[in-house]
Amino acid sequence: xxxxxxxxxxxxxxxxxxxxxxxxxxxxxxxxxxxxxxxxxxxxxxxxxxxxxxxxxxxxxxxxxxxxxxxxxxxxxxxxxxxxxxxxxxxxxxxxxxxxxxxxxxxxxxxxxxxxxxxxxxxxxxxxxxxxxxxxxxxxxxxxxxxxxxxxxxxxxxxxxxxxxxxxxxxxxxxxxxxxxxxxxxxxxxxxxxxxxxxxxxxxxxxxxxxxxxxxxxxxxxxxxxxxxxxxxxxxxxxxxxxxxxxxxxxxxxxxxxxxxxxxxxxxxxxxxxxxxxxxxxxxxxxxxxxxxxxxxxxxxxxxxxxxxxxxxxxxxxxxxxxxxxxxxxxxxxxxxxxxxxx
Amino acid sequence: xxxxxxxxxxxxxxxxxxxxxxxxxxxxxxxxxxxxxxxxxxxxxxxxxxxxxxxxxxxxxxxxxxxxxxxxxxxxxxxxxxxxxxxxxxxxxxxxxxxxxxxxxxxxxxxxxxxxxxxxxxxxxxxxxxxxxxxxxxxxxxxxxxxxxxxxxxxxxxxxxxxxxxxxxxxxxxxxxxxxxxxxxxxxxxxxxxxxxxxxxxxxxxxxxxxxxxxxxxxxxxxxxxxxxxxxxxxxxxxxxxxxxxxxxxxxxxxxxxxxxxxxxxxxxxxxxxxxxxxxxxxxxxxxxxxxxxxxxxxxxxxxxxxxxxxxxxxxxx
Numbered sequence: 001x002x003x004x005x006x007x008x009x010x011x012x013x014x015x016x017x018x019x020x021x022x023x024x025x026x027x028x029x030x031x032x033x034x035x036x037x038x039x040x041x042x043x044x045x046x047x048x049x050x051x052x053x054x055x056x057x058x059x060x061x062x063x064x065x066x067x068x069x070x071x072x073x074x075x076x077x078x079x080x081x082x083x084x085x086x087x088x089x090x091x092x093x094x095x096x097x098x099x100x101x102x103x104x105x106x107x108x109x110x111x112x113x114x115x116x117x118x119x120x121x122x123x124x125x126x127x128x129x130x131x132x133x134x135x136x137x138x139x140x141x142x143x144x145x146x147x148x149x150x151x152x153x154x155x156x157x158x159x160x161x162x163x164x165x166x167x168x169x170x171x172x173x174x175x176x177x178x179x180x181x182x183x184x185x186x187x188x189x190x191x192x193x194x195x196x197x198x199x200x201x202x203x204x205x206x207x208x209x210x211x212x213x214x215x216x217x218x219x220x221x222x223x224x225x226x227x228x229x230x231x232x233x234x235x236x237x238x239x240x241x242x243x244x245x246x247x248x249x250x251x252x253x254x255x256x257x258x259x260x261x262x263x264x265x266x267x268x269x270x271x272x273x274x275x276x277x278x279x280x281x282x283x284x285x286x287x288x289x290x291x292x293x294x295x296x297x298x299x300x301x302x303x304x305x306x307x308x309x310x311x312x313x314x315x316x317x318x319x320x321x322x323x324x325x326x327x328x329x330x331x332x333x334x335x336x337x338x339x340x341x342x343x
Numbered sequence: 344x345x346x347x348x349x350x351x352x353x354x355x356x357x358x359x360x361x362x363x364x365x366x367x368x369x370x371x372x373x374x375x376x377x378x379x380x381x382x383x384x385x386x387x388x389x390x391x392x393x394x395x396x397x398x399x400x401x402x403x404x405x406x407x408x409x410x411x412x413x414x415x416x417x418x419x420x421x422x423x424x425x426x427x428x429x430x431x432x433x434x435x436x437x438x439x440x441x442x443x444x445x446x447x448x449x450x451x452x453x454x455x456x457x458x459x460x461x462x463x464x465x466x467x468x469x470x471x472x473x474x475x476x477x478x479x480x481x482x483x484x485x486x487x488x489x490x491x492x493x494x495x496x497x498x499x500x501x502x503x504x505x506x507x508x509x510x511x512x513x514x515x516x517x518x519x520x521x522x523x524x525x526x527x528x529x530x531x532x533x534x535x536x537x538x539x540x541x542x543x544x545x546x547x548x549x550x551x552x553x554x555x556x557x558x559x560x561x562x563x564x565x566x567x568x569x570x571x572x573x574x575x576x577x578x579x580x581x582x583x584x585x586x587x588x589x590x591x592x593x594x595x596x597x598x599x600x601x602x603x604x605x606x607x608x609x610x611x612x613x614x615x616x617x618x619x620x621x622x623x624x625x626x627x628x629x630x631x632x633x634x635x636x637x638x639x640x641x642x643x644x645x646x647x648x649x650x651x652x653x654x655x656x657x658x659x660x661x
Contacts, residue, residue: 169366
């Protein structure tokens with residue numbers, strides 16, 4: 001019996017138990033796929049820094065929305081005013097009489113800026129520009145990149161080759177440089193900024209989605225769907241795109257922060273909103289000269305510290321959310337949660 | 344595929360991208376309302392409409408877009424980027440004059456990033472999930488989240504104005520090669536390198552932690568090699584490969600960062616020149632710097648890819 005010799009004998013091995021375990025695993029399989037997003041969500045909630053990020057972002061968005069009343073075509077849609085003063089009022093003339101560059105006090109929590117406007121109100125209000133541009137740009141670029149990358153990856157061949165060469169070309173430019181050139185052509189302003197970051201910002205999503213689609217296309221269920229006679233459209237929208245969502249979500253959440261920094265950078269360079277606008281970057285630009293040579297020798301640090309801190313806080317929280325989503329979905333992707341981070 | 348064929352193939356692949364880069368650059372500026380002649384006329388009110396037409400014909404501005412593109416491209420290929428409208432200087436000489444300043448700043452940023460990030464990444468990976476790791480991860484996350492212009496302003500505020508350690512905005516500074524310049528370079532260099540340092544550190548930590556779980560590490564440990572040698576000799580080399588992949592992206596971000604940081608620190612490089620060109624609507628200069636940036640990033644990508652193939656032979660067979 002030559003076959004017996006090579007066998008490894010294992011003692012204490014209970015075949016019954018092992019097969020039980022296997023059965024259990026198979027049982028769990030369908031449940032796992034059904035609640036995939038739920039499981040990721042639960043894992044996300046257990047990530048402390050991610051939850052902190054969500055809280056901070058939510059608070060900052062709410063503060064920006066409720067900073068001053070919003071009027072839409074003559075009717076007041078949002079009557080609350082959390083900001084103590086109007087962000088454009090010159091306090092020395094019409095308000096509390098505070099002069100320009102007044103240090104933080106009980107009346108003006110973050111002091112006043114060079115035109116004696118209340119900085120706290122301006123910082124609250126300033127979120128409206130950067131944050132909303134960030135969300136709009138990401139929504140636009142992610143949707144377009146999704147479609148572009150989906151088409152490119154699904155059809156392959158020459159279409160793919162050509163479409164990806166275009167993406168490669170866009171990647172040769174840093175996003176900020178392109179945005180600067182676009183603003184140089186169009187001039188500053190809210191929708192110009194949206195366009196400046198959207199026009200080429202989709203390339204990253206397109207490349208990501210194309211890669212995902214190429215991976216997903218190889219799966220048996222796609223082949224099965226095709227064999228069953230599903231149309232291209234159905235295969236793309238029912239099978240391929242939903243499965244490429246997780247990485248898209250991660251990239252989008254990290255991208256919001258990048259766009260917010262980009263908008264503020266343009267504002268700081270004097271190319272975003274008009275001078276004097278309560279936008280975080282523009283506020284930093286307005287006070288840049290006086291940081292070094294303030295009025296009567298003092299340094300008005302508050303005018304530089306607080307608007308920048310607002311940008312930093314928002315972007316940091318957004319990145320914590322992005323990392324959290326990444327970890328929550330990543331652990332799921334591999335099926336095995338790493339280092340006690342998952343279930 | 345041999346290494347030589349890989350390099351050749353990669354070199355050929357940048358040709359269509361270079362073409363695309365020139366088209367984007369030209370297209371963006373071509374769509375600008377107003378042309379160079381309008382600019383010149385604005386500077387000199389004594390120009391008659393017929394002179395304007397002659398000027399347009401002279402510069403080829405009355406021709407269709409593709410012809411203008413070819414004309415511009417053929418000039419660019421011979422090194423002629425046109426002139427700066429306001430001063431009449433050659434654009435190429437302006438670019439060449441500013442370039443060294445930006446290269447020195449960018450290089451300093453890169454070196455700072457590597458010097459900080461690699462040891463920090465090793466430390467975090469080796470002490471994974473301990474206090475030191477948590478702290479360095481938090482710092483890295485702050486590093487990628489902090490806007491570089493604000494970081495620059497804060498450094499000026501703290502180190503120049505409050506502590507008085509560094510001079511602000513040197514009124515008459517020495518030439519670039521003077522040793523004293525290192526002192527001026529420190530704050531802008533740190534500002535430009537911080538984001539890159541944070542990214543490298545995060546990647547180092549992840550890839551190294553992954554690498555430390557591999558079987559060859561267990562084998563090396565079983566063999567009785569000292570942990571230090573395992574980490575520094577075997578694991579580090581493999582995890583550095585992922586840093587090389589990141590290098591091209593980071594070079595692009597340093598190039599973009601130089602624009603902002605040079606403005607903050609009044610550093611007379613290409614980035615500050617670019618902003619002045621935008622404010623003065625110097626289209627020739629904008630086009631030249633944009634084109635140059637694209638070209639530079641493509642070359643950086645190429646070098647990173649080749650380096651990657653040299654370091655990791657597996658990649659060539661894909």
